[in-house]
Amino acid sequence: APRAGDVPLVLYRDANAWCPFCHRVWFWMEQKGLRYETQRIHLGGDPREPPKQPWYLREVAPRGNVPALRIGGDEIVLESLDILERLDAEFPGHEPAADDSFKQKMLQTSGAFDTDCDRWLHNTHAPDEAALRGEALQKLTWLEEALRQH
Structure with a gap:
């Protein structure tokens, strides 16, 4: 079975840490003890923030939504519940120690x-x-x- 860290993971989340859907994935990954990189994405809802990065729209999420998860360099999973299901499939032995x-x-x-x-x-x-x-x-x-x- 793969160990946490064997598969490169990149979590794309909101820059201000306000998104509850990003929290859902972030908490789950922490509870599983997975190693991952975080990329913070400006949502552009505040006029003081920079606009969403064009590379993010082009390479990760064309609609600009967060969270997104890159698995192994090529696979992109969008939507928090889909990400959780995919993580469970990829890391079945890393269940959270909670009922x-x-x-x-x-x-x-x-x-x-x-x-x-x-x-x-x-x-x-x-x-x-x-x-x-x-x-x-x-x-x-x-x-x-x-x-x-x-």
């Missing part, structure tokens, strides 16, 4: 950070500040407890 309920909760939590924490971080309506902050802190508390178990 299925924990893995499922981690996947749900990565999506929840986009809807809760991100709303708080980008909030411009002062009356919503306390409620959004409270939601975000609840998610962070859960995540901290879950990570403490592993």
